[in-house]
Amino acid sequence: xxxxxxxxxxxxxxxxxxxxxxxxxxxxxxxxxxxxxxxxxxxxxxxxxxxxxxxxxxxxxxxxxxxxxxxxxxxxxxxxxxxxxxxxxxxxxxxxxxxxxxxxxxxxxxxxxxxxxxxxxxxxxxxxxxxxxxxxxxxxxxxxxxxxxxxxxxxxxxxxxxxxxxxxxxxxxxxxxxxxxxxxxxxxxxxxxxxxxxxxxxxxxxxxxxxxxxxxxxxxxxxxxxxxx
Amino acid sequence: xxxxxxxxxxxxxxxxxxxxxxxxxxxxxxxxxxxxxxxxxxxxxxxxxxxxxxxxxxxxxxxxxxxxxxxxxxxxxxxxxxxxxxxxxxxxxxxxxxxxxxxxxxxxxxxxxxxxxxxxxxxxxxxxxxxxxxxxxxxxxxxxxxxxxxxxxxxxxxxxxxxxxxxxxxxxxxxxxxxxxxxxxxxxxxxxxxxxxxxxxxxxxxxxxxxxxxxxxxxxxxxxx
Amino acid sequence: xxxxxxxxxxxxxxxxxxxxxxxxxxxxxxxxxxxxxxxxxxxxxxxxxxxxxxxxxxxxxxxxxxxxxxxxxxxxxxxxxxxxxxxxxxxxxxxxxxxxxxxxxxxxxxxxxxxxxxxxxxxxxxxxxxxxxxxxxxxxxxxxxxxxxxxxxxxxxxxxxxxxxxxxxxxxxxxxxxxxxxxxxxxxxxxxxxxxxxxxxxxxxxxxxxxxxxxxxxxxxxxxxxxxxxxxxxxxxxxxxxxxxxxxxxxxxxxxxxx
Numbered sequence: 001x002x003x004x005x006x007x008x009x010x011x012x013x014x015x016x017x018x019x020x021x022x023x024x025x026x027x028x029x030x031x032x033x034x035x036x037x038x039x040x041x042x043x044x045x046x047x048x049x050x051x052x053x054x055x056x057x058x059x060x061x062x063x064x065x066x067x068x069x070x071x072x073x074x075x076x077x078x079x080x081x082x083x084x085x086x087x088x089x090x091x092x093x094x095x096x097x098x099x100x101x102x103x104x105x106x107x108x109x110x111x112x113x114x115x116x117x118x119x120x121x122x123x124x125x126x127x128x129x130x131x132x133x134x135x136x137x138x139x140x141x142x143x144x145x146x147x148x149x150x151x152x153x154x155x156x157x158x159x160x161x162x163x164x165x166x167x168x169x170x171x172x173x174x175x176x177x178x179x180x181x182x183x184x185x186x187x188x189x190x191x192x193x194x195x196x197x198x199x200x201x202x203x204x205x206x207x208x209x210x211x212x213x214x215x216x217x218x219x220x221x222x223x224x225x226x227x228x229x
Numbered sequence: 230x231x232x233x234x235x236x237x238x239x240x241x242x243x244x245x246x247x248x249x250x251x252x253x254x255x256x257x258x259x260x261x262x263x264x265x266x267x268x269x270x271x272x273x274x275x276x277x278x279x280x281x282x283x284x285x286x287x288x289x290x291x292x293x294x295x296x297x298x299x300x301x302x303x304x305x306x307x308x309x310x311x312x313x314x315x316x317x318x319x320x321x322x323x324x325x326x327x328x329x330x331x332x333x334x335x336x337x338x339x340x341x342x343x344x345x346x347x348x349x350x351x352x353x354x355x356x357x358x359x360x361x362x363x364x365x366x367x368x369x370x371x372x373x374x375x376x377x378x379x380x381x382x383x384x385x386x387x388x389x390x391x392x393x394x395x396x397x398x399x400x401x402x403x404x405x406x407x408x409x410x411x412x413x414x415x416x417x418x419x420x421x422x423x424x425x426x427x428x429x430x431x432x433x434x435x436x437x438x439x440x441x442x443x444x445x446x447x448x449x450x451x452x453x454x
Numbered sequence: 455x456x457x458x459x460x461x462x463x464x465x466x467x468x469x470x471x472x473x474x475x476x477x478x479x480x481x482x483x484x485x486x487x488x489x490x491x492x493x494x495x496x497x498x499x500x501x502x503x504x505x506x507x508x509x510x511x512x513x514x515x516x517x518x519x520x521x522x523x524x525x526x527x528x529x530x531x532x533x534x535x536x537x538x539x540x541x542x543x544x545x546x547x548x549x550x551x552x553x554x555x556x557x558x559x560x561x562x563x564x565x566x567x568x569x570x571x572x573x574x575x576x577x578x579x580x581x582x583x584x585x586x587x588x589x590x591x592x593x594x595x596x597x598x599x600x601x602x603x604x605x606x607x608x609x610x611x612x613x614x615x616x617x618x619x620x621x622x623x624x625x626x627x628x629x630x631x632x633x634x635x636x637x638x639x640x641x642x643x644x645x646x647x648x649x650x651x652x653x654x655x656x657x658x659x660x661x662x663x664x665x666x667x668x669x670x671x672x673x674x675x676x677x678x679x680x681x682x683x684x685x686x687x688x689x690x691x692x693x694x695x696x697x698x699x700x701x702x703x704x705x706x707x708x709x710x711x712x713x
Binding site: 201205211 | 292295296297298299300301304305308309387391392394395397398405408412420421422423424425426427428430431434435438439442
Binding site: 123129130133143 | 503506508532534535537538539543545547548549558559562564607608611
């Protein structure tokens with residue numbers, strides 16, 4: 001697709017040079033909100049998965065409902081509700097905060113499922129063995145279960161991060177000046193479609209390709225460190 | 230506190246329009262899913278062949294889909310074609326093209342995974358029992374593949390539906406766009422309608438996706454035992 | 455007066471309606487090796503799990519040096535340190551090397567000095583012939599090697615009593631010997647042990663006392679020479695016979711002789 005774009009309409013480098021700073025700014029914003037959202041989602045996911053694992057009453061049911069709701073609705077709709085809907089009942093946030101909140105809540109529901117299945121993948125008799133060595137429940141969780149659970153859930157964890165960083169592309173809908181916003185704006189204003197789209201793709205590649213590459217390296221390393229193969 | 234949009238929702242044919250918008254989104258996802266499943270099965274089977282060219286091309290294709298936001302793909306197809314080649318591509322058609330491009334990759338990966346997950350012993354013991362290749366596929370491989378595949382492809386449907394919410398960004402009039410229009414039209418009389426209306430879309434999307442998710446996890450549990 | 459280390463009185467254990475152990479009584483003295491044999495499902499593994507507080511019990515008492523073992527009490531982790539358990543499936547921690555597996559609990563649980571524990575671990579590894587596997591991950595070990603590491607791991611906690619739960623059942627035949635020799639060596643050192651096993655000749659060699667268990671009850675209890683050579687009950691005799699492949703042949707022989 002890209003190659004066809006380039007051939008049919010030779011890129012105007014001066015246009016690219018002119019708009020570059022705008023894209024750089026937008027990328028920084030996208031990265032900032034994206035990674036803050038990822039951090040937030042990891043925190044929510046860990047908390048929720050432990051609540052479900054330890055079967056804490058009331059909280060556990062709440063967690064299940066939360067997971068179902070956020071896994072079954074699009075981020076865009078969640079953002080519209082948070083950003084445009086909630087202020088009408090007196091709850092309003094800045095667009096940046098909405099972005100982080102929306103991404104965190106969405107990602108939290110995915111991370112929770114990932115961590116939960118990672119914890120479940122650790123054999124029950126591993127707990128018992130650790131207990132039989134006199135470890136406390138917290139020690140068992142910390143030294144035996146979590147390290148193994150992390151390895152089991154790494155592939156899904158990396159996929160979640162990539163998914164969340166991709167989802168940042170809807171932020172323009174709540175007037176965040178992210179990459180999509182910048183591209184759409186410039187296309188609308190100056191009709192430099194090819195240049196704008198190419199830069200959009202390049203900057204998204206810059207954001208996501210490293211995550212994808214580092215992710216697969218980490219998967220391999222962790223699996224070696226954890227299981228020796 | 231002023232009415233939060235329920236009255237606006239029930240006024241005139243507003244609710245019908247909203248449902249109509251949702252149906253547009255569902256139609257786009259349904260068409261894309263059907264194309265994705267068909268192309269995905271072909272793509273998945275092609276990927277099981279051990280050929281360098283095939284594996285390089287499919288790796289690149291999968292990686293593009295894995296890391297490019299669907300929104301970017303939508304922009305490329307929609308703006309790229311209309312503005313650059315002068316083709317006046319309908320926004321709905323552009324969406325279907327993008328979602329099929331995306332869905333085919335996902336489906337293909339699922340198919341490849343399901344097929345190559347069948348242990349070699351299953352083929353061998355089937356041959357050992359005297360079944361021929363066609364019988365082995367028909368009685369042993371395909372049924373086991375389907376059991377792994379069906380829950381996962383049902384999940385793809387919900388993801389497709391969720392992703393269709395993006396098409397409003399290229400101007401398709403679906404549920405979210407309709408909601409915006411209704412809110413805009415009633416801005417003076419019901420300034421707080423946004424809360425109720427966006428909540429309604431939220432619930433509608435949930436109601437569209439949740440039963441499908443439940444079905445997928447039910448089948449997954451039932452068939453994994 | 456014998457030094458009573460473990461006493462079990464009127465132990466009752468069931469899973470729902472399924473009664474596994476009914477009114478089970480046992481006393482194990484210091485330095486004694488008790489072997490438990492019996493058909494699968496007779497409750498022998500469950501018994502070991504109860505002693506280690508891994509199972510909820512429905513009645514009776516288990517005491518180690520007079521201290522009650524109750525999985526819901528705070529001191530259970532402390533008591534478990536005094537009970538070393540080795541499982542059929544080894545259960546080494548896959549994310550830790552051999553040495554890390556061994557030293558984890560002594561350092562984290564007993565707060566002993568790391569250098570002392572490492573010294574002891576190395577000494578024990580050498581005794582079981584695994585010095586060269588110190589920094590290897592469990593996946594790279596054979597079943598027999600894994601099981602010897604699991605034994606060392608339990609020993610390093612300085613337990614008062616060791617529980618062995620069918621530790622050779624998952625092993626290839628040629629690896630059974632190396633594990634059994636290790637246990638035999640421990641018996642010679644005068645350690646207190648309860649061993650659940652299907653290896654009859656090993657049971658005879660290692661034990662001071664043999665319990666034959668069936669359907670949650672002790673059917674017969676005696677010194678090994680008597681219980682193996684001259685079982686008092688029909689049930690025990692039938693059980694021992696299943697381990698001899700020429701049982702069928704012998705049976706026909708006796709029939710013939712009678713005729």
